[in-house]
Amino acid sequence: MCVPLGTPTSVLLGLALACHPGPTLAVTALVTALAAGSGRGPAGCLLVLAAVLTGQLSVGWSNDAVDARRDRALGRTGKPAVSGRVPVPALWAAAVVALVACVPLSLANGAAAGGFHLLGVAAAWAYNLGLKATVLSWVPYAIGFGQFPAFVSLGLPGQPWPAWWSVAAGALLGIGAHLANVLPDIDGDLKTGVHGLPQRLGPRRTLALTPVFLVAAVAVLWWPAAPLAAALALAPRLVRRPAAPFQSAVAVAALAVALLLVRGTG
Template sequence: MRRKQRREAAQATAQTTAPAAPVRPGGPPVRPTTETPGGPGGGGTALAERPAPAPADGTTDGTTGGTAAPTSDGGRLAGVRRWWPLLLLRAAHPRQALLTAAALGAGALLLGRATQEAAVVAATVLVGQVVAGWHHDLVDRDRDRRHHAGRKPLTVPDLDPGTVWFSIACGVLLVVPLAISTGVVAGLTYLAALLVTLLGNLVLRGGVLSWVPWAVSFGLYPAYLTYGGWGGDHLGSPPSVLVTVLAALLGVAVHLARSAPGLVVDHEEGWRTLPVRVALRIGASRVLLVGGLLALALAAALVVLGLGDGFTA
């Protein structure tokens, strides 16, 4: 009887003196082990935490505060976005280029030009706009680094400026014969409009005369359409003064609308462009609305004049 009592007392003492299981912060208790570092017979007893199994999807279990590892699909998508041909396409401002090319191609059809002539007009304007877009981003490269680092194509190392300059040279070699193919006068008129656009990227952009390159280049577009002729055989005729003025005003309206997203940056840079001055009076959020509505009204007026044979003098 006494032996049984002594055995029960020894068991109770061992249970009360057993070490408590360590608790991992934010997780379940860790069971101690009695395995030695060297295996059985290693000469000692050590307490070691058994690491929790890693989740199969590569994410954390929420107990250690780590971040999830990127998935393979996300890595492939990021690689595609850094592919230099895609970056080069983004730097060309493709939406503006396509819209302007489609508008002038439709204008050529409106004036009774043949389908192949209108296609050449659209192709010419598309290449010219792409060249202007690349040149614009090259000129703004340092400014974009300060305000749009990593979001503009030329602010990331995957697109080399030399590649863009080479692309501009190829574009110029392509746009010149395209422009001349519908008439020497018409071709030179369009090339003059493109030259004004490129000069506008360099000068007058930050001052009160920021609208001048837009007005001049758009004001030359009607002459490019009216003087054009397939193969250069048709000399055409000059556009009316009213059409030229309306086209120039359309360029100013497009300038207002296109500048709206960057007005805050322009103001921080100390620019005093026409859109910035208008925004200081009516608010930046209304500049896009005013420019867009004005552009639509002027474009509609030009379409009416083209339908009514009021395009030429």
């Protein structure tokens, strides 16, 4: 069924698509599962879910709002703001509402825990608002993923600090995710003046460096699994398919996430 552009249904569908639903749901599910594995009860897990979801929604919507002009210039008609499904002001309004809701939901997990989560959300907004075009583009991802173990752990009774390896693994996983996420768009980014770290490195070096951070994350979480992660990262050399290197990076990232869920926050 074709939904006419400009209708309330079209705008709602556009907002759903513009929030980057895949990463938003994946990160929300990961942190909620981490909270459950670390000992948070059903109510606590629901609070974690709500805080992370609103934070991720605000980041996704603000990202598409900021990038609307660039996406239009590159002819990315799959983007809701470019196709006309949702106007840019609506994206900004939704992003601000989600951000405002994220603050009390985060702090409801405790002042220290909520503070770390809001630090991660602020870093993501800084990335959207300009840091993505600098050599420090990787920093918000390191902060954003590295703070999640602290957010979960400090929300437990007694507010225990997370183990160093969980924070380090989260930061390494975040940097790897940044490189893998930007990789397909490097050429278009360069055309529109975005010169973050992956764009400066170029596709080849970014592709080679991505598995390094992901394998390092696996090694920090559980070093005996590092050989398996390295094998997954090197497997594309035996397969002549363009998508193989990216798929191998996803496989290593999935292994790191699985180990993080198994080990918890320490």
